[in-house]
Amino acid sequence: MQLTGSQFTSTTALVGNDLATLPDFPAEIRAPAGTLAGVSGFQVQFGSSEIFTPGDRPDVLVAMNPAALKKELGDLARGATIIINSDAFDARSIEKAGFVGDPLEDGTLESFRVFKVPLTTMTHRSLEATSLSKKDKDRSKNFFALGLMYWLYGRPLEHSLRWIERKFAKTPEYAESNSLALKAGYNFGVTTEIFTSNYTVPEASIEPGLYRQITGNQATAFGFIAAAELSGLDLFLGSYPITPASDILHELSRYKHFGVRTFQAEDEIAAIGAALGAAFGGHIGLTTTSGPGVCLKSEAINLAIMVELPLVVANIQRGGPSTGLPTKTEQADLLQALYGRNGESPIPIIAAATPSDCFFAAIEAVRIAVKYMTPVFFLSDGYIANGAEPWKLPEDKDLPTISARFRTEAEGFFPYLRDPATLARPWVRPGTPGLEHRIGGLEKAEKSGNVSYDSFNHEKMVRLRADKIAGIASDIPDAELHGDESGDILLIGWGGTFGALRAATKSMRQAGVKISHLHLRHLNPLPKNVATVIRSFGKICVAELNLGQLLKIIRSEFLVDAIGINKVQGQPFRVSELVERISAILNQDTVGE
Amino acid sequence: MQLTGSQFTSTTALVGNDLATLPDFPAEIRAPAGTLAGVSGFQVQFGSSEIFTPGDRPDVLVAMNPAALKKELGDLARGATIIINSDAFDARSIEKAGFVGDPLEDGTLESFRVFKVPLTTMTHRSLEATSLSKKDKDRSKNFFALGLMYWLYGRPLEHSLRWIERKFAKTPEYAESNSLALKAGYNFGVTTEIFTSNYTVPEASIEPGLYRQITGNQATAFGFIAAAELSGLDLFLGSYPITPASDILHELSRYKHFGVRTFQAEDEIAAIGAALGAAFGGHIGLTTTSGPGVCLKSEAINLAIMVELPLVVANIQRGGPSTGLPTKTEQADLLQALYGRNGESPIPIIAAATPSDCFFAAIEAVRIAVKYMTPVFFLSDGYIANGAEPWKLPEDKDLPTISARFRTEAEGFFPYLRDPATLARPWVRPGTPGLEHRIGGLEKAEKSGNVSYDSFNHEKMVRLRADKIAGIASDIPDAELHGDESGDILLIGWGGTFGALRAATKSMRQAGVKISHLHLRHLNPLPKNVATVIRSFGKICVAELNLGQLLKIIRSEFLVDAIGINKVQGQPFRVSELVERISAILNQDTVGE
Amino acid sequence: MSVNEATTNLTRDDFKTNQDVRWCPGCGDYAILAQVQKVFPELGIPRENFAIVSGIGCSSRFPYYMNTYGFHTIHGRAPAVASGLKLSRPELSVWVVTGDGDALSIGGNHLIHCLRRNVDLKILLFNNQIYGLTKGQYSPTSEFGKMTKSTPFGSVDEPFHPLSLALGSNASFVARSADREPKHLTDVLHRAAQHKGSAFVEVYQNCNIFNDGAFDHVTDKKSKSDVQLVLEHGKPLIFGSNNSKGIVFDGFSPRVVNVADVGIENIAVHDEMAPLSYHMALSNMVWPESPVPMGVLRAITRPAYDSLVNEQISSTIAKRGRGKISELLRTGDTWTVPPR
Amino acid sequence: MSVNEATTNLTRDDFKTNQDVRWCPGCGDYAILAQVQKVFPELGIPRENFAIVSGIGCSSRFPYYMNTYGFHTIHGRAPAVASGLKLSRPELSVWVVTGDGDALSIGGNHLIHCLRRNVDLKILLFNNQIYGLTKGQYSPTSEFGKMTKSTPFGSVDEPFHPLSLALGSNASFVARSADREPKHLTDVLHRAAQHKGSAFVEVYQNCNIFNDGAFDHVTDKKSKSDVQLVLEHGKPLIFGSNNSKGIVFDGFSPRVVNVADVGIENIAVHDEMAPLSYHMALSNMVWPESPVPMGVLRAITRPAYDSLVNEQISSTIAKRGRGKISELLRTGDTWTVPPR
Numbered sequence A, B: 001m002q003l004t005g006s007q008f009t010s011t012t013a014l015v016g017n018d019l020a021t022l023p024d025f026p027a028e029i030r031a032p033a034g035t036l037a038g039v040s041g042f043q044v045q046f047g048s049s050e051i052f053t054p055g056d057r058p059d060v061l062v063a064m065n066p067a068a069l070k071k072e073l074g075d076l077a078r079g080a081t082i083i084i085n086s087d088a089f090d091a092r093s094i095e096k097a098g099f100v101g102d103p104l105e106d107g108t109l110e111s112f113r114v115f116k117v118p119l120t121t122m123t124h125r126s127l128e129a130t131s132l133s134k135k136d137k138d139r140s141k142n143f144f145a146l147g148l149m150y151w152l153y154g155r156p157l158e159h160s161l162r163w164i165e166r167k168f169a170k171t172p173e174y175a176e177s178n179s180l181a182l183k184a185g186y187n188f189g190v191t192t193e194i195f196t197s198n199y200t201v202p203e204a205s206i207e208p209g210l211y212r213q214i215t216g217n218q219a220t221a222f223g224f225i226a227a228a229e230l231s232g233l234d235l236f237l238g239s240y241p242i243t244p245a246s247d248i249l250h251e252l253s254r255y256k257h258f259g260v261r262t263f264q265a266e267d268e269i270a271a272i273g274a275a276l277g278a279a280f281g282g283h284i285g286l287t288t289t290s291g292p293g294v295c296l297k298s299e300a301i302n303l304a305i306m307v308e309l310p311l312v313v314a315n316i317q318r319g320g321p322s323t324g325l326p327t328k329t330e331q332a333d334l335l336q337a338l339y340g341r342n343g344e345s346p347i348p349i350i351a352a353a354t355p356s357d358c359f360f361a362a363i364e365a366v367r368i369a370v371k372y373m374t375p376v377f378f379l380s381d382g383y384i385a386n387g388a389e390p391w392k393l394p395e396d397k398d399l400p401t402i403s404a405r406f407r408t409e410a411e412g413f414f415p416y417l418r419d420p421a422t423l424a425r426p427w428v429r430p431g432t433p434g435l436e437h438r439i440g441g442l443e444k445a446e447k448s449g450n451v452s453y454d455s456f457n458h459e460k461m462v463r464l465r466a467d468k469i470a471g472i473a474s475d476i477p478d479a480e481l482h483g484d485e486s487g488d489i490l491l492i493g494w495g496g497t498f499g500a501l502r503a504a505t506k507s508m509r510q511a512g513v514k515i516s517h518l519h520l521r522h523l524n525p526l527p528k529n530v531a532t533v534i535r536s537f538g539k540i541c542v543a544e545l546n547l548g549q550l551l552k553i554i555r556s557e558f559l560v561d562a563i564g565i566n567k568v569q570g571q572p573f574r575v576s577e578l579v580e581r582i583s584a585i586l587n588q589d590t591v592g593e
Numbered sequence C, D: 001m002s003v004n005e006a007t008t009n010l011t012r013d014d015f016k017t018n019q020d021v022r023w024c025p026g027c028g029d030y031a032i033l034a035q036v037q038k039v040f041p042e043l044g045i046p047r048e049n050f051a052i053v054s055g056i057g058c059s060s061r062f063p064y065y066m067n068t069y070g071f072h073t074i075h076g077r078a079p080a081v082a083s084g085l086k087l088s089r090p091e092l093s094v095w096v097v098t099g100d101g102d103a104l105s106i107g108g109n110h111l112i113h114c115l116r117r118n119v120d121l122k123i124l125l126f127n128n129q130i131y132g133l134t135k136g137q138y139s140p141t142s143e144f145g146k147m148t149k150s151t152p153f154g155s156v157d158e159p160f161h162p163l164s165l166a167l168g169s170n171a172s173f174v175a176r177s178a179d180r181e182p183k184h185l186t187d188v189l190h191r192a193a194q195h196k197g198s199a200f201v202e203v204y205q206n207c208n209i210f211n212d213g214a215f216d217h218v219t220d221k222k223s224k225s226d227v228q229l230v231l232e233h234g235k236p237l238i239f240g241s242n243n244s245k246g247i248v249f250d251g252f253s254p255r256v257v258n259v260a261d262v263g264i265e266n267i268a269v270h271d272e273m274a275p276l277s278y279h280m281a282l283s284n285m286v287w288p289e290s291p292v293p294m295g296v297l298r299a300i301t302r303p304a305y306d307s308l309v310n311e312q313i314s315s316t317i318a319k320r321g322r323g324k325i326s327e328l329l330r331t332g333d334t335w336t337v338p339p340r
């Protein structure tokens, strides 16, 4: 462990991080393996700004055996990631470590993110071609683990490969086995698409209340279950697995006693098709995916827009274009959500800000879908989807009401008769006598909903659909402004960069900069206060993990020379880089892109 | 004919058109049917502005028999539409009418758009349920034809249905049969998706040269054949039929001796997939479709962007969203072309202005695709695709050169080594020894093209792809400005509305208005002169058949308070309505959306 | 007809809508519509419990003409939408109407997955061996060498046999009928309606505009007895005038014989529940080498997907009680931050 | 091996790339890679004339490890991309590598159309009965009741039999082998390479991380002789230790017998060119009811789509001469506007 620990340290130093380490090993050269005393540990804290300690509560633990787990468990931060060598967790070793039950099964690890990896077996497999003894092969497993860590933190192997070569120059068979194991561990990370875990910036002071740990994807799943419950309907998920959205499918498939039907479809098109069919049937229709899947769903989203049925399309964004960087985060699907379909096809868009906000954003998406009879985009991203945070549990009374009403009166019924306030058409459950009707993707005649090729009707309907969505602006809260209502610079953001933007704003405000942060949770329509807020600041910055997508909207809507702060590295913003770039903008004489 | 002619007239008057008619019937009550003398004709010219004559050269002829065709043929405008009752064209009738050969087969009608419809048979079929005699059924065929005309010009049936009821009150069986035939004719139009033919505004004076008649879809097909020839490669079309794009597939499938391979795929995804495979193989890859098909192709377009292969995606736009108005024109897929994919996925966009411009726009699309190794969007629309115009044939020397070069040197080869001028990567034909390499949809390492999960590489590649497309701006002509270089108002447009916008500009300039017209043929990147031109006018209008898509781009790029002139009726702009709306904008004191 | 049929007082007219039927005069779709309008009131299902889901194509306009719940979706995706509807509302009688292009070209994948899963949908594929709505391109069921607008030199791909593809997907109910065989079609529709699971019915349909007469050999009054091999469970495979001809199998190869020559007892007997390979032997019989099997080729019992899905839901609720989200959130590891 | 094989001096190493192979240690994909790297140099095809096209999945990373032209496309679409490549470049040897999810879930439609058309592609489907890359959801080939991340209560859909689906699509070449049968796999790969038309090969592949041991019953040294029914054209269907067991067909139903009991002459003889229904009978044989057929089930001759397409092109050019666009524009009805 120490060898690999120091390898990790030096590689980390080499890539330019500051760090502090705490090697911790038994006094004996060969302490009794598998006991608490025998645990050899190596703790490291590293980061991009100055680091003063090896950290109090580790965020990631690699436990090569039960004893190591037992020893470190108490110190771990809630929500920490634990990578476990599952091969080492046999009954005897568990007992030897002093556990009463099996910690992998009995809930001990419930508030952590646990990855069970058969490290020993996999190391052996990766060394099948070598002629080493079993025991020698065993030794390489730490390098396998190191390889996995290198992958997890995106560190290069080269340094350690060279080191291994030097170190084991006299025993080339060890040099080979350790290199192979190191690479195999790294490749395991690549291949199995374990998502990089990321952490949001914690708030300074904590509100009293009941808390739990939650990841964004889990909160998303819970949010949709809650929304269905609030509307008194069953939830139907049509989905096709894709990183980083699959966990929502996994999570929802567990809750059959909530009436949740999950349909793992043959592809994304069938997934949304089935969800739309279920919406027609009177369920809360949901489909979850990531960018490439949204491409495939776009034709059906348009159908939902035309037939005006409620449906939520959740896109857990990842690095694009194309297959791109499936396990990395990005915010580059906003314009796709807005415009990625033929014709004029307006759709509301809501983006979650933090892991726990996924819960509320999911409810809000369903509320709008049902109230306005429209598909709605729910945007999350790999960063918050897999990131975890402590969450103060909401009370029932904190949740909104969702009133799903099915029309049953035949008298005066027309499929496209609109509620004058919301412009929503009626939702009718098949099975309701006297309300039989037909819907479809061809243009509809106003009110009757019959197929219509009439020119003026078409323009009317195109504008009605646009107005219906635009009208939602009066039904959503103002965008959240942090800081003063006017100032020198306004930092606008959306989605999972919330934490970094808020932290950067705070720190700059503390330093006396007249900066405020406007977070947009609703991206379409935009909240009503955005125009006013924008006019109250000298400079406008839009920070996004893309090349400037919200930026385009802000510029076009408000005709302000907003400046983009952009990053497309599959990584979240670092607070320090935000501060740096905002400072640079403030110091510019002329404002320009 | 007269009865139906006057029905058409009065319905047309009822919907608010001005018109003039020329009934033309034989003196005898029952002239010898099938002879020139026996032809009963009815000519009508109608329009939205003042009409003074029944027209010199009809644009549409309904020929119920060979004699009628013979009689009117000489008068028809080239490119006119002829609807023929094919049932009446037996050898005897053809002879009787005075034709030497069969005019339907011998090329007589080559410069017209001919629709052969078995009017008599279909009328009989529509009356199968009635008890009328064969002869009586025959009589109703004019109403079938009238129904078809009503559909063609989007006229309502009600007026004539009421009239039939009154007229045949005493013989209800005739009332029924004529109504049925009228509806059946209308429905035939609806069902078979015959595209409304439209006509561009002719230029005042005609350049000398060799001319032919051409529709937009035909010109598109010819353009791609020409582009392949110019690049010395074979053309490969992967397509799935869809209105109004199918005719390009039909046309291209005829030219096997040009080395054109047409692949009617199982769906749009396979169509583009195969085209991309062919592009990988070293062919000019093309896929043709309309809006809903673009939805399905979007994932593969992104793959083409990532693997940087040349490919043209032709979208013949129709009314949306969803299935929408399949046979009507619209320009509402521009933002889809720009943004309809996950991630940052830049793509050049070219839109054809007129039927014959489709030829040159197709060549330009291929030129850019091959030179920059990128997929390119070619946009046309139902209006120009099906509209026809006389076309002065280009000389070989008028056509650009397309230099397609395959790399064959193994020395120094890297799949993503870029040409420093164009930023294009090399195109290598499989089969080239020593240049074996792998491409794919995962992010590529700069230069080597290996899969790379590296953060900085990703940002670099995202920006490289963006820069490559943005750089095309220096390789395209300035946008065409009609009128003075500065003035009170600039009318900006793109695509198939060119004719109407140009005509409106001309007529307003004649009236002394300081207006100019800027036509954008390249929508991404925008031509370099756009910024300067925009700054030289007082007001900026963007006229489009959508709710303001180019408008959004112009506002966001140039931060001008451009005003949209929008129409979404499945119909092209009328010159008069453009003039009206521009005048209103000029008379406004404050400029605002 | 099962006992619970005919318990409603519905008539054919109850299933007509006020929309003008807009197919070409003479189109085979009219006849199919008429039979469906005849059969629906006989099924004993309240009108409001019918839903018809279609894709895009001439055939797919079907829902507009049926006064039931209807959904004219997008091209090829009807089985997916219908699956969602049926999974969420198992009490509905959900029918899919589709064409050879809609079901087998763009929609092939959804179709085979639906059949594999055995979702309880009645799928009527109007096979006219052409793309009608887009004006006459060849389809995946068009014969080799087909000249169409998109294949002026003749097509060069072998068609699917729709029934074989369905069998390759392990469909539980596979049948064939024709627009011009109203009586036969009625029977097949009844059988499909009664089947629990995916019922796949190919209906030969004449497109008199773009592919006229494609099935004349099958439906022509004069020749049809020699061409149609009408299947009946438990009955020998006989056909021809006076049922003088029959089918025997040499191993896996069907052979046409004179019944008189071999004796009726040696003629193969139709079995809807036989191994798939037998049904595959039937589905691969093509004219003029063989007569054309008409009727129910296969009808076996296997659980419908939607029932199984809903059973998992209801049994879990029965066992654990309906969940409450507020409780769910509070289970597992929680902690309290006390007020400061 | 045909005569034109082994005319190049390539070796296994020529087909290795400099990219680290990134499958999990122990993954069955390694063994398949090794066999393909062994077979390719034996095919007598210059290295530059190989192209490997894949979709997305663990298996679909295959092209990165083969030093040939390669295209790692998008999920499910490899047959489409490969078809375009083969149509445009018929001289290339184009291979498709795909997984059970890639080929049969999202990509099912392209696969069946490719097989129907008989595009000359060699399609290797690595069937591990799981979605590996996305970390273990059930796939369309997972057994009924499969417990996975997305089906914690067990799946409720019957799987596809990939070979049956291929046969339902009228595939001209259908075979099965396994990662752990290197010799057998080599032979099947050679047969596939030599087939003109779509060659569909299902390769049982162990995913030791998410579905370990799925094919142990087939490949386990001790039991495999009782489980594998190794097919050889013209040879009787025998298996078991000492080939003591055999298959007879009662009509269409296979039955396992002792060869000694019935006599070898009464055992069914394998015929790669028999009617589809026979191959369907084989493809539907599932363990433990029946042994598992391994090898080439079907190999028939029918024209490859890409040849026919290219023949239409070349024969038209031969007849009419290569077209020139400037002439094309000027044919038909043109007129001259004289200078004023």
Ligand SMILES: Cc1ncc(C[n+]2csc(CCOP(=O)(O)OP(=O)(O)O)c2C)c(N)n1
Residues within 6 Å of the ligand: B240, B241, B242, B243, B268, B292, B293, B296, B323, C056, C057, C058, C059, C060, C075, C098, C099, C100, C101, C102, C103, C126, C128, C130, C131, C132, C133, C134, C139
């Ligand atoms: C995504 C998409 N692609 C293509 C089309 C065009 N399209 C409509 S129907 C059809 C084929 C119809 O054939 P079939 O299903 O056989 O129906 P039929 O008209 O013959 O009844 C096509 C290609 C479409 N509407 N949507």
Ligand SMILES: Cc1ncc(C[n+]2csc(CCOP(=O)(O)OP(=O)(O)O)c2C)c(N)n1
Residues within 6 Å of the ligand: A240, A241, A242, A243, A268, A292, A293, A296, A323, D056, D057, D058, D059, D060, D075, D098, D099, D100, D101, D102, D103, D126, D128, D130, D131, D132, D133, D134, D139
């Ligand atoms: C459009 C799209 N949808 C979903 C995915 C996610 N995805 C990648 S591979 C895969 C399934 C892989 O299964 P299989 O084809 O059996 O390959 P294996 O990994 O088992 O070899 C899925 C669902 C994707 N990449 N693209």
Ligand code: SF4
Residues within 6 Å of the ligand: B191, B192, C022, C023, C024, C026, C027, C028, C029, C058, C059, C128, C132, C133, C206, C207, C208, C209, C210
């Ligand atoms: S085109 Fe053919 S299938 Fe379509 S309505 Fe007309 S006859 Fe029927």
Ligand code: SF4
Residues within 6 Å of the ligand: A191, A192, D022, D023, D024, D026, D027, D028, D029, D058, D059, D128, D132, D133, D206, D207, D208, D209, D210
């Ligand atoms: S997850 Fe399974 S299939 Fe994928 S590389 Fe690992 S062992 Fe192989």
Ligand SMILES: [Mg+2]
Residues within 6 Å of the ligand: C057, C099, C100, C101, C126, C127, C128, C129, C130, C131, C132, C139
């Ligand atoms: Mg059809």
Ligand SMILES: [Mg+2]
Residues within 6 Å of the ligand: D057, D099, D100, D101, D126, D127, D128, D129, D130, D131, D132, D139
């Ligand atoms: Mg798999």
